[in-house]
Amino acid sequence: MAGRFRGRSLSARFGRPFVLFVFGLALLFLTLPVVLTFAGSFATQWVGPLPSGPPTLDHWEDVTMGTEVGADVAVGSSLIYSAGLAFGGVLINLVVGVPIAYAIARYDFVGRDWVNVFAILPLAPGIILGIAFLRSYPNLSTSGVALVIGYSLLKAPYMVMAVQSSFQSMDLQQLEESARSLGASWPRAFLTVIVPNAKAGIVAGSIISWTLAAAEFNFSYIVYSRGTPPLSIFLFNNITNASFLNAAAAVSVFFLLIALVTISLQLVGTRGARRRA
Amino acid sequence: MTAEIEPTANTPWVRVRATVEALVRPTSERERERRRIVALCLPFLTLLSVSGIVPLAEMLRMSVSEKRLVTAGFTLFHYEQLVTDPYYRTIAFNTLWFAVATTVASVAVAIPVAHALEKYELPGKPILLTVLSFPNSLPGIVAAFMIIVLLGNTGIVTNVFAVLSGRAPTELATATGVAGLFFAYLYSMIPRALLLLRGTYAEVNTDAEEAARSLGATPFETFRYVTFQQIKPGVIGAVILVFRTALAIFGTILILKSLLVWTLQINRELGAGNGFNIAGASAMATVWFACVFGFTLLAIRYTSAEVSI
Numbered sequence: 001m002a003g004r005f006r007g008r009s010l011s012a013r014f015g016r017p018f019v020l021f022v023f024g025l026a027l028l029f030l031t032l033p034v035v036l037t038f039a040g041s042f043a044t045q046w047v048g049p050l051p052s053g054p055p056t057l058d059h060w061e062d063v064t065m066g067t068e069v070g071a072d073v074a075v076g077s078s079l080i081y082s083a084g085l086a087f088g089g090v091l092i093n094l095v096v097g098v099p100i101a102y103a104i105a106r107y108d109f110v111g112r113d114w115v116n117v118f119a120i121l122p123l124a125p126g127i128i129l130g131i132a133f134l135r136s137y138p139n140l141s142t143s144g145v146a147l148v149i150g151y152s153l154l155k156a157p158y159m160v161m162a163v164q165s166s167f168q169s170m171d172l173q174q175l176e177e178s179a180r181s182l183g184a185s186w187p188r189a190f191l192t193v194i195v196p197n198a199k200a201g202i203v204a205g206s207i208i209s210w211t212l213a214a215a216e217f218n219f220s221y222i223v224y225s226r227g228t229p230p231l232s233i234f235l236f237n238n239i240t241n242a243s244f245l246n247a248a249a250a251v252s253v254f255f256l257l258i259a260l261v262t263i264s265l266q267l268v269g270t271r272g273a274r275r276r277a
Numbered sequence: 278m279t280a281e282i283e284p285t286a287n288t289p290w291v292r293v294r295a296t297v298e299a300l301v302r303p304t305s306e307r308e309r310e311r312r313r314i315v316a317l318c319l320p321f322l323t324l325l326s327v328s329g330i331v332p333l334a335e336m337l338r339m340s341v342s343e344k345r346l347v348t349a350g351f352t353l354f355h356y357e358q359l360v361t362d363p364y365y366r367t368i369a370f371n372t373l374w375f376a377v378a379t380t381v382a383s384v385a386v387a388i389p390v391a392h393a394l395e396k397y398e399l400p401g402k403p404i405l406l407t408v409l410s411f412p413n414s415l416p417g418i419v420a421a422f423m424i425i426v427l428l429g430n431t432g433i434v435t436n437v438f439a440v441l442s443g444r445a446p447t448e449l450a451t452a453t454g455v456a457g458l459f460f461a462y463l464y465s466m467i468p469r470a471l472l473l474l475r476g477t478y479a480e481v482n483t484d485a486e487e488a489a490r491s492l493g494a495t496p497f498e499t500f501r502y503v504t505f506q507q508i509k510p511g512v513i514g515a516v517i518l519v520f521r522t523a524l525a526i527f528g529t530i531l532i533l534k535s536l537l538v539w540t541l542q543i544n545r546e547l548g549a550g551n552g553f554n555i556a557g558a559s560a561m562a563t564v565w566f567a568c569v570f571g572f573t574l575l576a577i578r579y580t581s582a583e584v585s586i
Contacts, residue, residue, distance in 0.1 A: 011497030016397070023393040025406070026386050026467060029460075030412050033423035036433060046431055053585060096321040103317035107310065124566055125525035126469065127540055131547075131562045132332035134346060135339055136556065153328040156321070187315060187543060207486045217416040218527045222547070232528075236418050246430075251422055258414045263409060 034255060050180035051245075059249035063238070075234060082231035085144055087215035089151035090159075092204050096152070096203060097159035100196060104160075105167035106176070114202050115275050119160045126154060130222025147230065155209035162208060167203025203268050211261045215254070333566065340559035345552070355560035364540075372539040376523035377464040384515050386463070387470035388508075392500075395478040412468045417461075417528030424461040424533070428452040458535045464523055465529065470515040477511025517576045524569055539565055 040046050041060060044053025063075050074169075104116050124132070133146050140146035175197065177190035195202070207211075217232035224233055231254070238250035303309040335348070336501040343350030359365045392408070399405060412420070428433045429452040439446040451457045481504060489499045505512075534541070539561060545551060546558035 006307075009497070011500075015496040015500075019389045019393050020397070022386060022389040026390045027409065029427075030464065030468065031408050032433065033426040034411065036426050039423070040426075050433065092324065094452070096324045097329055099317040100321040103314050107314050107317075109314050115318060117574075118325065120515035121573065121577075123325070124333065124570075125527075127335075127525070127527045127543060128562045128566050129329070129332065131543065131555075131558055132336035133328075136332040136335040136519070149324070149328045153324055156324065161320075186309075211414055215414065215416045218525075219529070221531075232418065235416070236528070236532075237419055239422050240446055247422065248426075251419055254415075254419065258411065260503045261414070266407075 009110075026277065037248045038252050038255060043245065046209060046245055046248075047149035051248075059243075059245045060252075062242075062246050063249040063253060067231045075231075077228050079257075081144070081228040083197040085147050085230060086151060087212045088148040088157060089213040090210045092149065092152035093156050093159040093209050094202070094206065097156055097205065098163050098198070100197075101163035101167060102172075102190070103196065104173040105164055105262055120128060120157045120164075122154060122157055122260060126150075126216060126218030126220075127222055129154065130219045133219075133223050144227075146223055147168055147220060150223060151213035154216060155213050158208045158212060159205035163201040164263030166198040170197055174246045192226045200268060207261055207265055207268065212260065214257070292325060299354045301337075304523055337563055339556055340560075340563045341373045341395060345554070346557065355557045357562075358557070359564060361558060368537050368539055368542050371536055372524065375459075375462070375538060376520055379459060379466060379523050380516055380520045382459070383466035383519055384470050384512065385475050387515065388468050388512070390467070391471055391474040394475060394483070394503075409471060410468055411531050413472065415465075417465060417526055417530075418532055420464040421461050421529045421532035424457050425452045428457050428460065428522050446501065453533055453535055455535050458530065458533050459522045461529045462523060462526060466519045469522055470519050473515045473518060474511050477508045477514075480483065496574055513576075517573065521569060521573060524565070 023268050036051065040051035042055045042057070043051030044056050044058075045080070100115070100119050104119065105110060129150055131158075133150060137146045137149075140149075172194070175194060176186075176189055179193040180186065184193065213229055216230075217236065220230045221236065224230060229237065235254060236248055238247045242250070278364045282512060299308045300312050301317055303312050339348050340355055341351050341353060341528075342348045343352045353503070354421070359369075371457075391401065394405070394409075395403070404416075412423075428450060430447050430450045431433065432446075432450060432452060435446045435450045438444075438449050442449070483501050486499055486508075489503045490496075494502070524539075525540065527544070530536070530538055533546065543558050543561045546554040546561065
């Protein structure tokens with residue numbers, strides 16, 4: 001009680017306002033440019049502090065149709081190309097990620113901790129893996145195959161973590177043994193009982209690893225050489241070569257994609273998976 | 278006394294063959310379980326080898342190559358250069374101090390933000406959470422663009438300060454300076470630190486906090502001696518994660534170009550100006566990889582921090 005009578009301490013008076021001030025500042029810092037960019041993509045000019053002029057769809061048209069100057073490719077082809085590459089990466093991630101997540105969650109074996117570390121920790125970041133790919137798979141880089149296998153390794157941890165969080169909420173041993181005692185062979189029990197039970201984690205993991213693969217810049221930048229640019233290279237070309245407002249429109253296309261993915265993740269409703277990824 | 282070695286048992290080769298045989302044709306339930314574990318891990322280990330270990334080994338070979346266009350010969354020239362050339366030493370120093378500074382700043386911001394999110398009644402919390410984690414999905418090049426929007430010549434912050442100080446916006450624009458780069462790094466790092474800290478904050482024991490308050494501790498004392506002790510593993514985890522991220526940032530620096538750091542120089546080695554010096558780039562990439570990978574393993578080994586991605 002003694003403290004109460006000494007009058008309120010500094011932190012009691014200023015603690016909460018200070019924390020809220022930092023919170024507000026961080027919120028503004030993280031969201032203001034997103035809002036401004038999106039608004040700017042519809043503006044006719046942006047010479048002052050705020051984008052201005054009557055709303056126009058010109059920049060969106062430039063981005064979706066492609067222009068002759070600067071970043072001249074239309075976003076459509078890049079978007080479809082990246083979506084396809086990322087989808088290939090997700091397919092590989094499903095094949096490698098779900099089984100290893102199950103092995104780690106269900107069984108106890110020698111070296112399990114190390115397997116876990118390698119499964120949930122990205123081995124090397126994009127730029128390093130990109131350099132490593134340059135001469136290892138020189139002929140695959142133009143076809144996009146190198147991009148797919150690179151993406152799948154880079155994003156595998158997200159899949160493993162999402163699936164693991166699904167597995168952790170189930171009694172795996174009992175599930176497996178019930179299925180087996182009802183006559184299912186082990187592979188059948190795994191594929192028809194265990195995997196469907198982890199559906200939420202698998203869907204969440206797929207969405208997360210797809211988004212991150214579609215947005216991967218560092219690896220794509222080093223490995224990509226010619227042909228349709230992946231989405232992130234398209235963005236880079238727009239940011240560095242196109243007019244500021246066209247760049248704003250290109251970045252906004254990307255915002256919409258992320259917003260779409262965020263909404264679908266919320267619909268899937270796997271909060272545990274989202275927290276970790 | 279003759280220590281006779283049995284030719285049939287316990288030689289490594291025989292043991293390997295027995296293990297493989299047991300995996301292919303298991304006879305006991307224990308062996309069957311072992312076969313399952315191997316079958317479950319095999320796809321991932323294949324991917325890890327094909328797209329991780331093999332290319333990284335090739336990168337190591339490239340870094341000691343004497344020739345530029347093919348991997349041949351052996352020389353440590355590129356490593357020697359990294360150690361002896363002051364130019365490269367400056368880059369290493371830049372990389373480290375900048376990573377430390379941005380790590381400290383972003384974790385220092387993320388702690389109060391996580392605190393406010395978990396402890397205070399904020400209106401529209403689900404929306405706030407979505408909005409705050411949105412930048413996690415943005416690549417570094419977009420983070421750089423965001424900073425140009427805030428701090429560039431037409432940037433809103435630049436213009437606010439221009440009005441307040443009466444100076445020209447172009448004089449005040451910092452987007453392409455080191456300060457701009459600092460904020461661009463924070464843009465990527467704060468949401469990441471926040472993600473990890475929120476997880477830890479959710480598990481804080483509120484009874485202990487209330488006990489401390491009722492015993493007369495001020496809010497700050499409560500935070501320092503009770504709350505902070507509990508979120509410490511999360512803070513350490515966030516520092517590890519964010520420091521790794523800071524070292525790996527590439528897209529942001531590629532656009533803003535205001536400080537010569539390791540990843541930017543790796544890219545420059547590959548450029549036309551350096552005659553596609555892939556051996557040099559590989560040496561830099563190898564050193565980088567060894568440092569970050571070693572750091573992460575040590576961090577996992579010696580802290581109980583839950584290191585997420």
